[in-house]
Amino acid sequence: MSTVATNLLLAASGDDGGFHPPSIAEFFPAGFLFEGTPFEINRIILVRIVAAVVLIAVFVIAARKAKLVPGRGQNVAEMMLDFVRVNIAEETLGHNARRFLPMLTTIFFAVLAFNITGVIPFLNIASTSLIGMPIVLALWVYVMYLAVGIKKFGVGGYLKNNLFPPGMPKVLYVLVTPIEALQVFVFRPATLALRLTANMIAGHLILVLCFGATHFFLFSAGGALKAMSALSLTAGVAFTLFEILVAALQAYIFTLLSAVYLNMAVEEEH
Template identity: 60%
Template structure:
């Protein structure tokens, strides 16, 4: 069995030592035992270590790329520039326009690359847990987006003008406002940031559970059930695990893109004169 599959199984069965049989993944996978400062607000566990590693790697990549930048870029520099241009053009300029994009590209790039790096840790051998699979980090990023679209909207339209444009859209019969206005207020305060963090967290949790289920099932069918008729099922779970791993690569990129894209959309909606 591959090193990746073995590390996934070890991570999934952490805390189940001494128990026999097949262990299904659960929400407890995302709350591993404390490594340092147990039972304090500074508690450090496995997912925090993964976040620190991902942050250091991400910063190192861009420091190296910046220090070794050349007029004619090599493969490494081209890959880094491609990611930066992707966020600038496909998200910033596409949604906000060239003028407004200049103000928000640093924010959008930070969000995209942070989420991408922290999502990818879910498929890296030895880590095997997406850093965004616990809601704290997605919550912080969602609150950043929330504060930004409120701030830019109020700065451009004033508090009254911003609330009027969002809560009382023009062209709507006035009796409808009794229904529409509370919904729009709920959207501004809760639905937009809530959807950002829940979508990201839920996708990363689901991906981890699917990966663990496939590889733990492979371990059970081929190793634990050696010599029985169940071994044949391992032939199915191995390619399923490989497929889910490749699919998680796509999901890691897609979720980073969707989060950054929606952040740009929400900011643009705050800058528009009418909605």
């Protein structure tokens, strides 16, 4: 039911009542505050603000009410924190896990919160479905893995470790080094942002398509076509559950890859 609000707006727009497939225009809503300025606020910005406020409030409340014997809510929060610490940070970074744990925990819960808004009624769009937020998070990872690598090895040592893989015939560096340079300085941050955005865009379009079709079949189609609304509604509910899984999975993948890149920046050889 996360796209009900969108469908009601379409139905009330005064058009011919036909079926309207989702389009990319949904990810570029009109601003309603500070229009035409760098501080313009539109629907997606508002969803991001709501997600951030709720996320901060949840952890502030959990921290203030923390007990030696945790309750149900505290237990869930601690399980999720332990998941990031053990299954991502420690397994990937080893002895460096503690150093990067605050960053990785922030990234995981931020991406999860911004993703899950796609299935929240009346928000019904993932905050990460517009590439600005994924770019900000990817740039944070990019700057960090460059900074920690250069700090440990120096500029020359960092470039040598990353652009000249050991054990390879020197003549092949002519081919390998440009590819490694693109991977280190372009592909890693770009794919982090693009992977997350593409998955959230696809999920939103599928949900709007299913629930938009349900609205059309139920209220606009005639005869036996009305029965198709049950099929499209079932598909919509199934994809909603799947989108919740994707939201969590993308948060895990983004954080895991961030940990992998940080580990590659500080280890001796790749």
